[in-house]
Amino acid sequence: MSEFFKAELKDRFLEYALERSDYFQIQTLYDEFLRPNYSLEYVQKLIMEIKEYDPNLLDVMGGNGMDIFMLASTPSTEDFLEDGGFMNLYVKEEEKWDVFLSQLSTGPKLTKEEKKLLKKTTTPTLKKEKTLLIGLIAAVAISFLFTLISIFKETLLEPDYVPADEFERRIEQLREQYILENEKLQRELLNTKQTLDSLENKD
Incomplete structure (x- = not known):
């Protein structure tokens, strides 16, 4: 249900x-x-x-x-x-998910300080970290795209009927995958920032 x-x-x-x-x-x-x-x-x-x-x-x-x-x-x-009951709570939760998904689609934005730091640092280590970071973001985006295409292909384009409960379950799986991948991305971003900070302190 x-x-x-x-x-x-x-x-x-x-x-x-x-x-x-x-x-x-x-x-x-x-x-x-x-x-x-x-x-x-x-x-x-x-x-x-x-x-x-x-x-x-x-x-x-x-x-x-x-x-x-x-x-x-x-x-x-x-x-x-x-006050709207449980239906109002459901709508608010869905709105939170919409905001979350829209934030994912825009990608993480660097602050002015982080942009200046990236411009200053030209060492091979930092270039390697930046390349890894870009690769990680691209991998998350590609993974999401394939997951989304797979779900919509199975639910909308295939002739087999998919029950509403199954569709809800798959969407829930997609949301959980979003959260896990976003947390992983945040960890990678934090590690990269710490590396940048440490190298800046050395200079």
Whole structure:
């Protein structure tokens, strides 16, 4: 199930609780929203995620051999939904990813001081470091390009049908790869900067 669908379901659970003025069984949510394609355990999982985000969004009671048996809204439920609920959190998270990906596409920018330092230093060691750095950035860019082309080829151009969940999973893998490669690039940039600083101090 996609994060979008999960966020929408959590908001529906909260809206349903808000509409009622009494406690109701978790089974009611299952019958109302997820039967028969999902299990009651999945409803419990979503309720736990709501509680982990903010314990005050729902009043939860155990019973009948279950940790989550009865539910009711709280004063915080209405305030949270008025602020946009979990769907608003999902949108904000997506916007963060958009900003992150756009920053990746522009590449790292050197400060004025770093540019001056690069111009001053003409030693073979620094030239080698600069070449390695450019090669690293190019390798990350090429790797990303091939990954992106592969995903879109498999999901959009191939005749085989790809379920939405599988597409979401692949996009998530791409995002994770972005993060790992970006962290690796940051480490390389830091090492290069330290080398430049040490050589500048020697001069």
